[in-house]
Amino acid sequence: xxxxxxxxxxVLVPLICLVIAFFFSxxxxxxxxxxxxxxLTIMVTGSLGSTYGWGYxxxxxxxxxxTGLAVSIAFQASLFNIGGAGPATLGGLGVALSCLFIxxxxxxxxxxxxxxxxxxxxAAWAFLPAWLQxxxxxxxxxxxxxxxxxxYALMNYLLVNILRPVGKMDPASARFDEVTNLxxxxxxxxxxxxxxxxxxxxxxxxxxxLACAVGVWALLWHTRLGFAIRAFGKSEKAALYAGISPVRxxxxxxxLSGALSGMMAxxxxxxxxNRLLLNSVEGAGFIGIAVALMGRNHPFGIVIASILFGxxxxxxxxxxxxxxxxxxxxxxxxxxxxxxxxxxPYMVQKPLERLFVRFNQGRAA
Amino acid sequence: xxxxxFLQILESTIRLSTPLVFACxxxxxxxxxxxxxxxxxxxxxxxxxxxxxxxxxxxxxxxxTLAGIGAxxxxxxxxxxxSITFRGNQLISGVSINFLASxxxxxxxxxxxxxxxxxxxxxxxxxFADAPLLDLxxxxxxxxxxxxxxxxxxxxxxxxxxxxxxxxxxxxxxFGLRLRAVGENPAAVDTAGVSxxxxxxxxxxxxxxxxxxxGAYMSMALSAGxxxxxxxxxxxxxxxxxxxxxxxxxxxxxxxxxxGLLDAVAIRFQSIDIGVFIIPVQFTQALxxxxxxxxxxxxxxxxxxxxxxxxxxxxxx
Numbered sequence: 001x002x003x004x005x006x007x008x009x010x011v012l013v014p015l016i017c018l019v020i021a022f023f024f025s026x027x028x029x030x031x032x033x034x035x036x037x038x039x040l041t042i043m044v045t046g047s048l049g050s051t052y053g054w055g056y057x058x059x060x061x062x063x064x065x066x067t068g069l070a071v072s073i074a075f076q077a078s079l080f081n082i083g084g085a086g087p088a089t090l091g092g093l094g095v096a097l098s099c100l101f102i103x104x105x106x107x108x109x110x111x112x113x114x115x116x117x118x119x120x121x122x123a124a125w126a127f128l129p130a131w132l133q134x135x136x137x138x139x140x141x142x143x144x145x146x147x148x149x150x151x152y153a154l155m156n157y158l159l160v161n162i163l164r165p166v167g168k169m170d171p172a173s174a175r176f177d178e179v180t181n182l183x184x185x186x187x188x189x190x191x192x193x194x195x196x197x198x199x200x201x202x203x204x205x206x207x208x209x210l211a212c213a214v215g216v217w218a219l220l221w222h223t224r225l226g227f228a229i230r231a232f233g234k235s236e237k238a239a240l241y242a243g244i245s246p247v248r249x250x251x252x253x254x255x256l257s258g259a260l261s262g263m264m265a266x267x268x269x270x271x272x273x274n275r276l277l278l279n280s281v282e283g284a285g286f287i288g289i290a291v292a293l294m295g296r297n298h299p300f301g302i303v304i305a306s307i308l309f310g311x312x313x314x315x316x317x318x319x320x321x322x323x324x325x326x327x328x329x330x331x332x333x334x335x336x337x338x339x340x341x342x343x344x345p346y347m348v349q350k351p352l353e354r355l356f357v358r359f360n361q362g363r364a365a
Numbered sequence: 366x367x368x369x370x371f372l373q374i375l376e377s378t379i380r381l382s383t384p385l386v387f388a389c390x391x392x393x394x395x396x397x398x399x400x401x402x403x404x405x406x407x408x409x410x411x412x413x414x415x416x417x418x419x420x421x422x423x424x425x426x427x428x429x430t431l432a433g434i435g436a437x438x439x440x441x442x443x444x445x446x447x448s449i450t451f452r453g454n455q456l457i458s459g460v461s462i463n464f465l466a467s468x469x470x471x472x473x474x475x476x477x478x479x480x481x482x483x484x485x486x487x488x489x490x491x492x493f494a495d496a497p498l499l500d501l502x503x504x505x506x507x508x509x510x511x512x513x514x515x516x517x518x519x520x521x522x523x524x525x526x527x528x529x530x531x532x533x534x535x536x537x538x539x540f541g542l543r544l545r546a547v548g549e550n551p552a553a554v555d556t557a558g559v560s561x562x563x564x565x566x567x568x569x570x571x572x573x574x575x576x577x578x579x580g581a582y583m584s585m586a587l588s589a590g591x592x593x594x595x596x597x598x599x600x601x602x603x604x605x606x607x608x609x610x611x612x613x614x615x616x617x618x619x620x621x622x623x624x625g626l627l628d629a630v631a632i633r634f635q636s637i638d639i640g641v642f643i644i645p646v647q648f649t650q651a652l653x654x655x656x657x658x659x660x661x662x663x664x665x666x667x668x669x670x671x672x673x674x675x676x677x678x679x680x681x682x
Contacts, residue, residue: 142604
């Protein structure tokens with residue numbers, strides 16, 4: 001007797017996990033004396049009720065698409081890259097250096113330059129943990145975690161001592177030249193006649209993130225390298241037997257992952273802040289884990305999950321503005337999503353499988 | 366450097382190492398039993414919050430301590446459930462526990478105390494006494510060396526005693542032998558008729574208690590009250606210390622004191638001018654992580670984790 005159909009595994013399991021996570025968060029909101037229904041209403045209207053809200057939702061979603069794809073490409077090679085934040089931080093540095101020190105004539109060139117810089121810096125930061133894992137057997141989870149912290153210290157040093165303009169107090173770089181400003185999503189949609197608010201940070205990076213999702217999908221399922229990555233992730237021994245080099249695949253997968261994390265900076269650093277801030281990543285590296293788990297490690301799922309988390313993020317800030325519920329409720333919800341989809345999959349999956357088996361038996365009889 | 370500031374640095378090294386020692390030993394039990402735990406940070410944080418909240422509500426530091434331990438145990442139970450019973454991914458479970466603590470402490474704190482996520486300042490009996498040993502002997506104005514040795518809160522000494530106790534428990538008792546065995550080869554332990562699940566839950570439980578003490582120390586001895594994100598990465602530093610110590614109790618103490626010293630130096634001196642060039646404070650702050658990566662890379666002796674670490678145990682059928 002076969003187990004459950006594919007649609008149930010791909011759609012139903014994440015959905016049930018999400019419902020459970022929402023349920024517990026609702027209990028939490030109720031327990032602190034607030035109305036969960038009202039909270040959800042505020043979140044929905046605040047993030048999806050206007051094109052202004054949608055703009056923020058999509059802006060956050062763009063960040064999560066990059067980091068989620070980054071986590072998932074490493075996951076496919078069965079490497080748990082916990083360090084999305086490190087390459088994303090370094091990607092920010094790359095974008096800032098490119099925007100600050102190269103006199104770009106046009107935003108499109110500046111964007112291309114930033115993308116190259118972000119990918120190069122992100123991939124370079126992921127190289128050492130990858131190399132240590134491949135060659136020296138150092139556990140990738142611990143090394144990437146350590147490299148996250150090292151990247152914070154490095155960024156702190158660079159911003160406080162080197163990139164901070166003379167006479168400024170806050171640890172941030174100078175503003176980028178106006179020419180590097182990216183086109184807003186509202187401006188782009190106006191070209192095709194769709195009215196969309198421009199008072200939000202959503203920008204052209206969203207389209208690049210979507211293109212990256214397609215690119216990752218094509219890479220993983222339609223190229224030799226993608227096959228090698230997935231084969232290595234399924235079974236290292238079998239991959240080795242098939243002549244796939246574990247060292248090369250580990251390095252490629254991690255550096256691709258680092259490059260994607262780094263790309264987040266074109267959205268957050270160049271697209272929104274227009275300067276390099278101390279904490280430009282703001283936890284997006286970790287949300288990438290939740291997004292990758294929720295999206296079942298598939299680029300299409302990751303796009304959907306990113307938009308969901310973008311909604312949660314924007315909804316959370318609306319909650320903090322409109323009620324006395326702090327936005328950290330979203331952190332709890334995110335933790336529960338990670339817990340149920342990533343750490344407790346059997347709790348949902350196994351009973352569901354049993355249910356399907358019984359259902360199928362009933363029909364066959 | 367003059368004598369007084371040298372003593373000051375030693376003094377703050379001891380204070381800053383204490384939570385690391387608790388958390389590092391906490392990780393030692395869990396990981397030696399084959400359950401990876403990157404959720405030390407979260408357990409410390411939730412314990413710090415629960416301890417401070419309960420101490421403020423009841424006015425007793427001891428009830429606060431119990432509450433801290435209870436909260437950390439609850440989180441340890443989630444980790445145990447995910448990684449032992451449901452055979453989930455232990456690393457992902459750890460990540461989620463860190464987030465859960467980070468969010469929950471602020472949400473509950475803001476709702477209960479209306480101070481944006483922190484507890485009101487703790488005073489008097491709501492905190493651990495600064496120097497109970499000196500009070501006991503009626504010393505009011507100790508000389509600096511006596512103060513350095515005897516002038517600490519009670520949990521400092523508990524942490525120090527936990528080190529030889531853990532070494533004894535892990536290496537000199539039957540429980541310790543089994544606990545270490547279950548982290549290396551659970552199938553052998555199972556064959557011998559000892560419950561793998563039971564041992565791992567026991568280890569995760571000890572981890573919870575020790576994380577609880579680490580958190581209680583943070584909010585009721587090191588500080589006077591809970592601040593949001595007050596553990597500030599100490600759980601990760603403790604994890605780094607555990608790897609640095611190659612999962613051995615006495616080395617845990619040394620690693621934690623070293624990392625505590627780095628912390629104390631970074632707080633005391635912003636940047637250190639050693640004549641040739643200036644060591645920036647950020648370098649001192651990053652040094653524990655850099656040292657851990659070097660150790661992990663195996664250039665200075667290899668750090669080999671317990672063999673069965675990270676893998677849920679499935680009985681052969």
